[in-house]
Amino acid sequence: MIKETRQIMGMPIVLMTPDESLTNENIGEVFSFFRHVDETYSPFIESSIVSRINRGGVGEPEYTDELREILAIAKSTKRQTNGYFDVWYKGNFDPSGIVKGWAIAKAAQILGKYTDNFYIEAGGDIQVSGANDEGSPWRIGIRNPFDRHQNVKIITLKDSAIATSGTAIRGEHIYDPINNKELNEVASISVIAPNIIDADRMATAAFAMGAKGIHFIEQLDGYDAYAVMHDKTAITTTGWHNYEITP
């Protein structure tokens, strides 16, 4: 099994394949693409197109085809999430929330030229194809949001993607005055979809929706989700169990 990890875009990028015929050039092509994404779309790099748009230095006619592709995904996501996901905020352009999933999807396309069996991850968001080194579907742990060294669920994925959005830090405290107790909050939500662009954008939007997020995913065809709540219970969509393995 080949396993390579690089730190790019402020997070670990992990590439795995059981296909030993992959060359260093093939692997280098994938990581070079992530570096290109960082340089081009980071709002924190002054020369990036995102920074230049925010300075008012780039007009729409000058947008690259690649940027138009990202903007098209952003636009449909905003519509599908009733505005919960927007790359424009108070006049500032920040497509980071789309770029991560999009970059993984593009990297998967590059890998697909060389092998049918791979795992590509950027900071906990994963696209898999085919099988692992045992010829089985890829086994993915869902990280415990309260302890990053533990998993709270194990699933298997084949030709699909998973993304997790959340924080272990307690956020909004909402009290239920009738039952005199604190309402439960979402610590993290993991979303499975056929491709990582969809898994990533819907995980981000669902987390922003709070407790309603898992219901939002339930209503979408082809998606499933697992939400970990602050009371250490989890809520699953009705199709989630199809991915679970029994320990």
Add this chain to the structure above:
Amino acid sequence: MYKKLAVAGFVIATFVIYSLHQRNEGSQVVQKVSTSQNVTSQNAVSSSNTTSPVASTVSYKDGSYTGKSSDAFYGYVQVRATITGGRLSDVTILNYPQDRDNSVEINNAALPRLKQEAIQIQSAQVDGVSGATDTSQAFEESLADALTQAKA
């Protein structure tokens, strides 16, 4: 508003983590909670007064210290720590990854009943792990940097 409250909660939690981390057998000083408004054009949120038990026995020099800007991918996190009477009295978030527009409600009519279960730690081998990108780590890095300056 949701995000402001979330950020405030985040600050409170970090206070708690830090004070637990640093205390020996200190007493607990409980303060009241309120949140105030943006401090920079970057949608940063200032939080003053927290419910945190401030129980550190480490002595700091009074003043305000700005931590380094730490990369959390979705943006940089940067905080300013204020020391009063030798204690960490306030943490102001100078920069925080961008908010999302969450002004539109989703239709929550007739929500289906979904399965709920207790979480269970799994020890079986996996190929990879899915988890959220850590903004809390960047936050702690920036605060730790500010506190190091305060000790000097």
